[in-house]
Amino acid sequence: MRETAKTMALRLNAAEYAHLCRQAEVTGLKKEPLVRQLIMGVNLRPRPPDAYADLLRALSAIGNNINQLAHQANARGAATGDEITEALHLVRQATRLVRERL
Template sequence: MRERRIKIMVRLNEHERERLVQQVKQTGLSQEAYIRSLINGYIPKSLPPLDYYTMLRELNAIGNNLNQLAAKAHSTGHPDRNAFQREAEDLRRAIQQIQEAVTAPEPRQTPL
């Protein structure tokens, strides 16, 4: 069964429709999801640039390499394992911040 059973029809002039279509296209959402997001107090973010996902994959690969180096260093007893762990955690935090900065919706500053 559908969760959303209430249908609302809204009339727009051509300029408003063009603005809505343009804003929706920038987010990659459907018109319905875009409007629901606004109603719930969020301004959807634009789609990230195409190289965002490439950069994210590279950062993840670096993080995996760091973790492998840390494990090897720990098993051989040479470099400082804590230093590697701190670096790996800093990398994970940076990846998370990039994801949030680029993809998370922002709360609207003024109420509707």
């Protein structure tokens, strides 16, 4: 657990507190860590959507498949028409996933 050297009370009006709560929700942080990050000058960004992790996994798998096709083509010195078609299909699938999720 984090060692706390100093404690500070912070008084906020209703609008300030509501804004702090909205920012905590947007960033995915709890209020105290959010305030600490802001004090330290960290540029906070919104939490990525839940679909972002799924998209990264899918793109990683597609990239792995394309890499395997490229490795086979490099080992033989050429790519077959089927391998090129498969690679093109995978790139189109990746593009479709990105457009659907973002």
